[in-house]
Amino acid sequence: MVHVAVLFFAHVTLFSGFALLLSAIPRPFRAVYLYCYLAVLLTFGGFLGSVYSLTLADGVVISGGNLLYGAFMVTSVLFVLAERDIFVLRRIVQLVVLVNVFVLSLSVLASRTLGAPGVVNQLGVPVGLFETSSFLIVLGGGMIVLELTFMAFVFEATKARIHSAVGIRITYLVIFVAVLCFDGLAFPIVAFGPSPETVAAAVGSLSGKLLTAVAYGLVVVSFSLIFQRRFSAYLDERVFSWRALLSPSGAILRDMERKDAQLAKARGRLAHSAELASLGYAVIDVKADRVVECDAIYADMHGLEREVLMAMPPSQIIETLIAEEDRKAVRDLIGAFSIEGKRALELRHITPDGSVRSLRKIYAPLPHEPGLTGSMIEVVGQDITEARLLQEQLFRSQKAEALGRLTGGVAHDFNNLLAVILGNLELHVLETEPAEREILIRNCIAATKRGADLTRSMLSFAQQAPLEPKIVNVNDIIEDLGRMTNRVLPASIEIAMDLRPNMPRVRVDPGMVESAVLNLILNARDAMPQGGRIEIKTTLVATENNRDERHPGELPPGRYLVLSVIDTGQGIAREKLPRIFEPFFTTKSPGAGSGLGLAMIDGFMRQSGGVVQVASVQGEGTQFDLYFPAVSDPTNASTSTQKYLEAQREMSKKTILLVEDDTDLRASLSKALSFSGHDVMEAADAEAALASFLASDHVDLVLTDVILPGPMQGPALLQALREHRPFLPAIVMSGNMTDQVAQTGSPQAEDIRLSKPIELAVLLDAIKQAFAVRPPSP
Template sequence: MSEQLHVLRRCDAVDQNQDDPVFQKITELVPQEFTKALTDAGIGLWLWDVKADQLDVSRGMVQLTGLKQLYRGSRLDVLRDLIHPEDVEAIQASTRRLFEDGVPYETLCRMRHSSGHFVWANTYGSLVRDENGEPQKMIGIVRVMDELTRTKRDLLHAEEMARLGNWTVDLATDELIWSQGVYKILGYEPFSFQPTLEFARKLRAEEDRAMIEGLIDEAVEKSGAFEYRTRVPHTSGKEVHIKVNGAIETGITGAPVSYYGTMQNITAEIQRDEQIRQSQKLETIGKLTGGVAHDFNNLLAVILGSLELAQDDIEDSGVNELIQMAIQATMRGVELTGSMLSFARQAKLKPQILDLHSVVEQTNSWIARTLPENISIKTSLPTDLWPISADPGSTENALLNLILNARDAMAKGGELTIEAANVKIDSDFSFQRNDEVSPGQYVMLAISDTGEGIPANILREIYEPFFTTKAPGAGSGLGLSMVQGFMHQSGGTVQVYSEPGVGTTFKLYFKALSSKIETPSVETAKTRTANGAGFKILVAEDEKEVLEILLATLRQAGYAVTAARSGDEAREIFEADPSFDLLLTDIVMPGSLQGTTLAQLLRKQAEDLPVVFLSGYASEATVRRNEVRSEDIRLTKPVRRIELLEALEKTLASKVEPKL
């Protein structure tokens, strides 16, 4: 600005411009042609009387902005009329920095233009003080849409789009300069303070500081480039992942004089990579767990079937009671298998319309007896909670897991709080929490404790399968993984908030339904008797023990059963005698024919052949859906006898009589 004024004062022509009062105040000797030249160049002048708070603009500003006459008024009023509303505060902030810290005044803002639009403009200003150092006047120049302004505008846009910022460090003075983008990445108001090199160093993650300084020192020594990634704190309290690229600037002698570079916010990229990594991990663990679940369910099928058959032949009530306890333990094993699959999102869920208020009340009625006396329970459950659709058993297991974790966190006692609320999730929720959940209405269920809390470095790992901080034998490390898997599979999410020494809160978000809950009718379970009535069933099952249990169960119920140990053997039997009333087949078997392809092949001979499929675990029931009809029943092993017989009875209901 001083150079501009120097040029003005050196003008030799003497032409007092009576029509332009600002030029009269800035200099008494300004030719009218120079005024026109400034205007044609997209330049306007302004003068602010600080004491009187009076801002005057030049004729060039009048023509640039499309004002009808010379404009004057208080500075804020003039700014509000000429400058885009979003940029006024930035100009005010630059002015404060000039007055308080002597930071050179320069702004890049959008200004009203004669075209009727806002255009980008650069403003430079200089402060005139009196002999006591008090601000008197401020003189400024505005440059509209010149090459420099366009370059700065494009750089600003590029920084915003790429989440970039640039910076420079002077090696002689250690002066650090940040662009607007760096301030924004860290959450600060642009140019709200002058950063120091020491301040910037302390922003880096502590474990990365020595490595980063080594990279920079080596680059300065060799006049090379450097790159690093680290985490820095955001003013919101969260962490931001950044990528920094730097290079060295050398002087005339070839010695380094500064280093400069860019800072990029890569938090979204890190989150995407983490989601992909987690998805791949779940896929791998899911395949492993699925194989284990298949074999384990086959073992449970043998145990369950044997117990139920034995129960029919034993009249001793004491022994029957023991058998019933063994059956219940077997069914808990089935639930465990489902829980193992849930964190890999492969569990076969059976969603029902639920009222979370009732679920919590029922669970609380018995879980309270398992908690020590030094833990009190507090509930806050509105009666108008929206209904949800979720698997009842998995919902109870998730609640139980979190309650037991809260209990373990309060070894010295404390307060356990269970509360629920109807909430609406907006589009920012998933971005802020790095989770995939669609906006809409949800029912939030929170379980809070006043225990030890979870340190930040552990909080990031709590959903990892098999991760646990408990003593050996005290926990499998699968509990929270199962909860997370179940919630994601149900279309919801789980969030955790914890502060060491204060406590922890887990929040489950269930997708809400618009329909009302209807109370289901209660049916008394009936014990199936021998009602096979001579129907012929072809059973295909490769596991010998499972096959024997199935044969015994079906024959006891009155069915005529023929066994096959593979799909290929079943096809040979059916081709020799296609008079079977129903095919009961495992889905996965050795040989060239799986259960679904076997069914498809046999139906070419008997189009209306009913089929009931058995699967070792849930995902098998989805294999080759094009070969499974909508009326086909799919059961997951182990199957209770009553469920198997009901499925057969339902499937055969359309047949008037057996083919026997």
């Protein structure tokens, strides 16, 4: 029986292999050849099926008809899976009907002419054979149509309920085998009647039919493994529906054309909307380091043509187009491409023409698709350069409005300070007692320091001064700020202070603390148009396990001074709270300002080692808590008489070139340096300073203002001097360092920077630091 088994598998391999081979042919030739193959199987299947049978074992008989029927069914299934088209099933049904009509017509013709004069019946075929086969042909065709339709319906329902590819393959195999075995039982019973003999014969031959069905069912599974992309595409689409199967072809085509037109119109609108919103799209293959897809808008926002950007690896884009300080964030994000959800970044890009653009990009892992590597990231980008500039302009406008309100109060406070200085100096002239005269001078010095702090507060509020952290008492800062806020707030708003005594000191920039609190007060004012109450209080909390029981957050364990600003205003909606620290987010109505301005406060707090947290109930009010790490050593770097004396003793005699255009200030600094034991060479501008330097045998250090009269400014002067003395120590001073350096160029990193007014002890300490960084040449 071995040769019979080999013959059986040879038949199955021949029929199914031919079907798989035709399935591999590309469109549109595949459909043509498959239709022809099905027509051949239908036309000659009945004749070949009645010629022979294969006996594999006792009771296991496989007829030629079963082999041909299985071949037709597996070819039809592969045809539907490969084409994914409802018309395929309709055309197979039409093909079955047409072939049956042809075979019936041929049978009628043969039965009518086989016994006619002149017709030779060489094989002696009985005429009745053609007459009795007509019913079997019609029955077989009808059952094929019903079984194919049923199988397609069950396949469609299965893939909608089972989401495992392995589970779908097993289910399809079971369905295919069940349908073919049902046909093997039902066909003889319907054809020859439900007699006991017929039923027994049908059941007896079931083992052979089951073996045939399993063999061809495995071909369906093989197709799903060989052509995985096509099989996955079939699973992702809805191919079969009763409405599409029963509707006229013309109606289906018109419906498809209408849907295609609607889809094209929707895509056009979507593309136009994306263009209006400046939204660009790209797909990146992380593992292959290549741009898989990219539209013209996405390329244009990078200042490149689409073809050029597509040719650049993403790693090269990061290193050449993204600003250096933003590169790490992109590398980290792309390195974690398998994370779920989406991530948004705002990045600064430097285009090939040198311009800087702000791009907001949303990154999301792309679901795995057939033919892709599974490491895809889709990116949606938007050029927000203009919006960013507009936001900054609006933010500056809001600050300018606040500064305008504060001008009167600042002028009042500054005039008070000048009055203190003037009054004490006048009394100093009249006073004869040395002790009293020293008190008057100390009062002038204290008032001058307060004036300098007031100036720095205004510059910090305008973001024009670099951070200068000091160890300070926050209660003192808030008390001093209280005088300014009284002039900003309307009479309908009450402000209360609850500053706990003996609070620990913190290391912060006092000007930025004032700016942050003032911002919160102004926001609270805007949230209370009908009036209300603002409370500012300080408390001490200790955190453990990174949590504070009242305000959980990312806080390392330790002691924190908490500065709270509480209002009884409108409050913030719960859904908006997570976004209030975003740079572009605002809870205010259009035209009412650029937002809460909390991004600056959040950045300042993080830079200071703390955090800002918020709690709000809509309609009841809002509480902002600023957490400052407490310092254990209250010693500050501020100046004192003792420090001045120590610096004077430690400093050896130096020759200092002083460059300052203000005559009074130059004289004051020169006298102070001379009093400290140094030799001073004075110059009013850069040209005079350069001439004095070249004429002098030895200059140990240069102390210069940033802004000088004439074409050469302070940094340029230092550069010219260092052409003769490359390691010349230098100190640059200015009344507004950030603004003036932006106009004149930056000094070298080693140069000491001082903000006017300058205390003598601070100046002497700066001279010491300058020589530590750049020792004088021998």
